[in-house]
Amino acid sequence: MSLTLADARIVTPEGVHEGWLTIEDGRITHVGHGSAPSPGLSLGGRHVVPGFVDIHNHGGAGGSFPTGEQDKARDAVALHRRHGTTTMMASLVTDTLDGLSRAASSLSELCEEGLFAGIHFEGPYIAKARCGAHNPALLREPSPQELSGLVKAARGHARMVTVAAELPGGLDTIRTAVGEGLLAALGHSDADYDQAIAAIEAGATVATHLYNAMPQLGHRAPGPIAALLEDERVTVELVNDGVHVHPAMLRLAYEVAGPGRTALITDAMAATGLGDGDYVLGPMRVHVTDGVARLVEGGSIAGSTLTMDAAFRRGVRELGMSLPDAVQVASLTPARVLGLAEEIGSIAVGKAADLVVLSAELEVDGVMKNGDWITEP
Known part of the structure; x- marks a missing residue:
């Protein structure tokens, strides 16, 4: 199963950028800037941070x-x-x-x-x-x-x-x-x-x-x-x-x-x-x-x-x-x-899709663990 989160402000160790990311089988497979190459779940400019x-x-x-x-x-x-x-x-x-x-x-x-x-x-x-x-x-x-x-x-x-x-x-x-x-x-x-x-x-x-x-x-x-x-x-x-x-x-x-x-x-x-x-x-x-x-x-x-x-x-x-x-x-x-930085802790290709969607006020709007929504935005 593949899911694209689009129209997001993605927070990585390098900074914050307008972009998108793709999740497959519980892993982050792509992190991109700008518009997503295919339709996805639009987050309307909300922030995405790691769990x-x-x-x-x-x-x-x-x-x-x-x-x-x-x-x-x-x-x-x-x-x-x-x-x-x-x-x-x-x-x-x-x-x-x-x-x-x-x-x-x-x-x-x-x-x-x-x-x-x-x-x-x-x-x-x-x-x-x-x-x-x-x-x-x-x-x-x-x-x-x-x-x-x-x-x-x-x-x-x-x-x-x-x-x-x-x-x-x-x-x-x-x-x-x-x-x-x-x-x-x-x-x-x-x-x-x-x-x-x-x-x-x-x-x-x-x-x-x-x-x-x-x-x-x-x-x-x-x-x-x-x-x-x-x-x-x-x-x-x-x-x-x-x-x-x-x-x-x-x-x-x-x-x-x-x-x-x-x-x-x-x-x-x-x-x-x-x-x-x-x-x-x-x-x-x-x-x-x-x-x-x-x-x-x-x-x-x-x-x-x-x-x-x-x-x-x-x-x-x-x-x-x-x-x-x-x-x-x-x-x-x-x-x-915890010795888990290769698996979790930041948004990067290959890491587990543990993600939090935050509003402009930094309130939690959605939570994902291993690619599955705990709370769907």
């Missing part, structure tokens, strides 16, 4: 990935796909080892179905002083042996682990993660500048939601933020929801890391797509007021109710990104983090 890639997501539509409940996880994936996220990781939070293993095993079946690009263990190897919405009673010292057991439970679909590198066993666990083929991320950490550098040297290449759950940037004590921003090997996650980080600090990080090392994430939880009220994030109770999720006990921010299309729009409107750069931080850079 968004979210490497840090805990759920939505009432579903919480840390529970491992497959039906609710499917609902969450469907919600995020309607908002343009065509590739995502399932992020877990701190739980018992048995609880993490059960959730990972269950979600691995959804990975095999293509609903997730992998599983992210955000806990339990994080710092009590920076645990945020994680249960401090369930935190553990990093253990290479335990991590290997969690990786085994995920049946080949573990993709990332967040570690507080300053903890005993932290650096060895980072090295083990890399040896197991996982991405090692530094986050929920009380590390100082030198300890963060040691984590990077051990193999950490991702900053879990930069700024959040780590020491602040200081002129005498630069802490992990400076180390993570200045090292070209590190991709920094940013939660661009207007709550987690002030726009000025987001702009600062983006100016240093650039689109090639910045990945917008949602850190979404079960309330995403729903209203205010009571929810859970793993074993923790969460209350959402005015779209902001906080722990019932203590009031820490507990994930977000953000979707990637909203993060994309804020990137353009609040942070001053060009459309190609906003596409890079929402699609291509996170795809590269």
Whole structure:
């Protein structure tokens, strides 16, 4: 089956052009300028961008990935796909080892179905002083042996682990993660500048939601933020929801890391797509007021109710990104983090037809996954 999308403003890494593209058997086969050579589906000048890639997501539509409940996880994936996220990781939070293993095993079946690009263990190897919405009673010292057991439970679909590198066993666990083929991320950490550098040297290449759950940037004590921003090997996650980080600090990080090392994430939880009220994030109770999720006990921010299309729009409107750069931080850079940049993340011949149609106001008008419409424009 062949489909041509015509009369479109196509956003590629090279820029934005008026043109068309053709899709066959779920792949992009042609990308052209000007008028399409044959009749197709006219998009009336709307933008076409690659599907968004979210490497840090805990759920939505009432579903919480840390529970491992497959039906609710499917609902969450469907919600995020309607908002343009065509590739995502399932992020877990701190739980018992048995609880993490059960959730990972269950979600691995959804990975095999293509609903997730992998599983992210955000806990339990994080710092009590920076645990945020994680249960401090369930935190553990990093253990290479335990991590290997969690990786085994995920049946080949573990993709990332967040570690507080300053903890005993932290650096060895980072090295083990890399040896197991996982991405090692530094986050929920009380590390100082030198300890963060040691984590990077051990193999950490991702900053879990930069700024959040780590020491602040200081002129005498630069802490992990400076180390993570200045090292070209590190991709920094940013939660661009207007709550987690002030726009000025987001702009600062983006100016240093650039689109090639910045990945917008949602850190979404079960309330995403729903209203205010009571929810859970793993074993923790969460209350959402005015779209902001906080722990019932203590009031820490507990994930977000953000979707990637909203993060994309804020990137353009609040942070001053060009459309190609906003596409890079929402699609291509996170795809590269996952090792999938040859398949997804940009509009190019040969890549999967994971596409989002956006209005002039950058609202989602259509979403396509592997050449099939999820939402038809």
